[in-house]
Amino acid sequence: MSSPSISLVVRPRGRPIKNLPEDVTVNATDSTAHLFEKIAKGSNFSVHRLRVTKGSDGSPIPNSTEVTVLETGLRNKSTIDVKDLGPQISWQTVFVVEYLGPLLIHPLIYFLRPLIYGTSEPPSQLQTLSLLLVTLHFLKREYETLFVHRFSLATMPARNIFKNSAHYWLFSGVNLAYWIYSPNAPTAKPSNSQITYLGIALFVIGELGNLSTHYTLRNLRRPGSKDRGIPKGLGFNLVTCPNYMFETMAWVGMWLINWSLSTFVFLILAVGQMAAWARKKENRYRKEFGDKYKRKRFVIIPGVY
Incomplete structure (x- = not known):
């Protein structure tokens, strides 16, 4: 009937x-x-x-x-x-445009150093290493946007793309690149190899851990569905959002490599924003799953916040 x-x-x-x-x-x-x-x-x-x-x-x-x-x-x-x-624009498109900024700006400033800084000195090993790691970081983000993430909302207002992109194009693009590749930057000087190796190790562990967490979150949601399960796996027994924990670890590693004030400022801004998102997610998990969810004391950094 x-x-x-x-x-x-x-x-x-x-x-x-x-x-x-x-x-x-x-x-x-x-x-x-x-x-x-x-x-x-x-x-x-x-x-x-x-x-x-x-x-x-x-x-x-x-x-x-x-x-x-x-x-x-x-x-x-x-x-x-x-x-x-x-007018609307897809979240995937917004993410692709956001991460494209640093991928364009860092090589541009790196290779145009003679014109921008008026120097004939070649870039140092640390400056080249910084370029490589920044590029790998944002290439990974583009890969995740295209092949890993499943978005709960399909679109956002098209005008928001300018506001959302400004953070990456300005703070992790122009702000980082201009100071990292300067002939007067800490990266232009000889490095402490032990600290540099520590920074590389933190960066690699952070990036791989972040990628693993994103795959875990992806598998919680069926294609085309907004339903989520309770996340379990690497890092989820420590904090609410281990993807943010590993992201923080990667950028701490980047800072130990280049010792740039601009990187430190970006790190503080990023951690502050991720901490706010993580606290909201913890509250949502508690409301959505009730007693089934094991409440977390720390949302992003174990023993700290």
């Missing part, structure tokens, strides 16, 4: 939406993703550009293949509000 069809009253919320249908008819057992598709088809918009809420209480209706229209509480003649979120 087929499920009953229901008619929903559609209202625009905020800016007018041209061609937005005044009503839409769906089956009660249709997924909310199907509802989004019908609204998007009628308005000639992408489903990712639309936010749909219940007219009765303003609660959001998820764009999900696993939630039915009936389960949202909508009934025949219920009202839904549709908001235009504006």
Whole structure:
């Protein structure tokens, strides 16, 4: 027996939406993703550009293949509000553009040293090593973006790409590169080989540990699903977000190699941001999984925070 069809009253919320249908008819057992598709088809918009809420209480209706229209509480003649979120861009594209900045800026400043600094001296071994490690770091990030990460949200407002990219293009791009490859930088001087080797070791362990953690997180989510499991594996018995712990380790290693103030400033900014994200994730795990989740005292650095 087929499920009953229901008619929903559609209202625009905020800016007018041209061609937005005044009503839409769906089956009660249709997924909310199907509802989004019908609204998007009628308005000639992408489903990712639309936010749909219940007219009765303003609660959001998820764009999900696993939630039915009936389960949202909508009934025949219920009202839904549709908001235009504006032009969207995929999260994957944003990440690719973010990490592209350092990959372009570091080689550019490294090879243009004679023009930028007015020096004929060749780059030092530490400067070449720094270029190699920075390049490997962001190539790894591009690889993860394209082949490892699964994004819970498909898109973000297109205008956010400038704000999101500024952190990487300016702080880990121009800021790091200009001072690391300067003829007056600590990297231009002879190195303490023991400290340099320690920095390389921390960098390699951090990068490999970070990659391993990202694969663990990827495997918690089925393709096309927003559901997550409780993460277990390397580092998860120590902190909430071992991916951030290993990221911190890698950048500490980078700092021990180049001793640049700009690297230290970037490290502090990055750790501060990751710590805030990790605390939010710990709170979400506790709320989502309840007693099934073993609460963590430290979220990013064991024994510290």
